[in-house]
Amino acid sequence: MSEQYHVRVAKEHFVFSAAHFITFGDNICERLHGHNYAVAAEVHGPLDANQYVVDFILVRDTLAKLTQELDHHVLLPTKHPTIRVEVAGQEVTATFEERRWVFPLGDCVLLEVENTTAELLARVLGERLHERLREGGYASPAAITVSVDECNGQEGVWSWTAD
Numbered sequence: 001m002s003e004q005y006h007v008r009v010a011k012e013h014f015v016f017s018a019a020h021f022i023t024f025g026d027n028i029c030e031r032l033h034g035h036n037y038a039v040a041a042e043v044h045g046p047l048d049a050n051q052y053v054v055d056f057i058l059v060r061d062t063l064a065k066l067t068q069e070l071d072h073h074v075l076l077p078t079k080h081p082t083i084r085v086e087v088a089g090q091e092v093t094a095t096f097e098e099r100r101w102v103f104p105l106g107d108c109v110l111l112e113v114e115n116t117t118a119e120l121l122a123r124v125l126g127e128r129l130h131e132r133l134r135e136g137g138y139a140s141p142a143a144i145t146v147s148v149d150e151c152n153g154q155e156g157v158w159s160w161t162a163d
Ligand SMILES: Nc1nc2c(c(=O)[nH]1)N=C([C@H](O)[C@H](O)COP(=O)(O)OP(=O)(O)OP(=O)(O)O)CN2
Pocket: 022, 033, 034, 035, 116, 117, 118, 119, 150, 151, 154, 156
């Protein structure tokens, strides 16, 4: 017999409203638009002395901060093969073919991703969650899953498992 545990944290306030545009196909680039993204996470691992996998409160407060960091921003990919994102002073310019978007730097979050899909936003949040759980004293999850729902029922999911 084997038992496994995880906690799942999915609060109504884990929502960030953000603007983005992605490319798909060969060279189709969406118009700038926004979503109210909803985030949830699972942390898997053995029970500790409290009979916890990990304190809900640590996961809850960490996810609340992470979602707030993205809320009311334009999300831009810095590793996209054809969308170029350049910072000059207090402005960010994104270009795709003949199109050009200029934003105040403070309105943007630049993400080290190839495209701002829900899947890669889930990866960014999952990696940040993992790092901050470690900083918060929870060092060794067996696995973490983060989902990012773009519009009520369309989710990108990132899963990580310790080797
Ligand atoms: N696997 C993925 N597929 C798609 C993603 C993604 O992140 N991962 N993203 C998109 C687009 O961002 C697109 O904006 C979503 O399309 P759509 O469902 O049309 O979004 P709306 O907000 O307009 O939702 P409505 O239900 O049409 O109002 C596409 N695919």
